[in-house]
Amino acid sequence: AAKNGGPQSTTGPLLQRVGGSDVVKHVVELFYKHLYADPSLIKFLHDQEMTHLRAKQSAFISWLFGPPGVPYTGKSVRIAHLRIIKQRGFSPEDFDLGMKYFADAMRELQAPEILISEVMRRITPYKDAIFTPSAGDIAEEA
Numbered sequence: 001a002a003k004n005g006g007p008q009s010t011t012g013p014l015l016q017r018v019g020g021s022d023v024v025k026h027v028v029e030l031f032y033k034h035l036y037a038d039p040s041l042i043k044f045l046h047d048q049e050m051t052h053l054r055a056k057q058s059a060f061i062s063w064l065f066g067p068p069g070v071p072y073t074g075k076s077v078r079i080a081h082l083r084i085i086k087q088r089g090f091s092p093e094d095f096d097l098g099m100k101y102f103a104d105a106m107r108e109l110q111a112p113e114i115l116i117s118e119v120m121r122r123i124t125p126y127k128d129a130i131f132t133p134s135a136g137d138i139a140e141e142a
């Protein structure tokens with residue numbers, strides 16, 4: 001049995017356990033395909049190029065599938081979404097839908113459910129971070 005890499009493994013970097021960087025790339029591609037295909041999300045995305053958004057999220061994706069116990073040090077997710085929250089009403093329900101598409105993308109690529117739950121557990125706290133007003137909002141709006 002794989003010690004630190006096989007899909008049955010419960011420890012080690014997620015990147016290895018999902019099957020490596022090609023699988024992650026494929027998951028991310030499918031995720032964006034779903035996001036951009038949803039008529040209820042297009043009002044937030046119509047002026048964003050898919051490849052541009054994907055590039056912006058790459059630090060987060062690397063962190064997401066990276067080793068456990070490492071904090072995400074990328075740009076504030078609150079700030080990244082503030083404009084669509086304030087100007088277009090981006091809501092927690094919209095974000096839930098986005099998370100569902102991420103899980104769907106992993107499922108379509110036959111990721112084991114246990115890995116999907118682990119990834120979703122890592123993403124979920126960002127929902128609060130995105131929708132909780134913070135002192136930094138003021139500076140960003142100015």
Ligand code: HEM
Nearest residue numbers: 041044048056057060074075080094095097098099123126
């Ligand atoms: C960036 C929209 C879901 C994490 C962005 C930006 C937009 C956006 C418009 C770019 C802002 C800019 O140009 O600077 C959306 C929409 C979603 C969604 C419409 C639909 C549900 C998610 C999810 C996550 C996420 C599920 C996972 C936590 C991020 C990150 C960035 C970002 C990490 C980039 C931050 C940076 O600039 O480093 N999103 N997002 N988003 N989003 Fe989302």
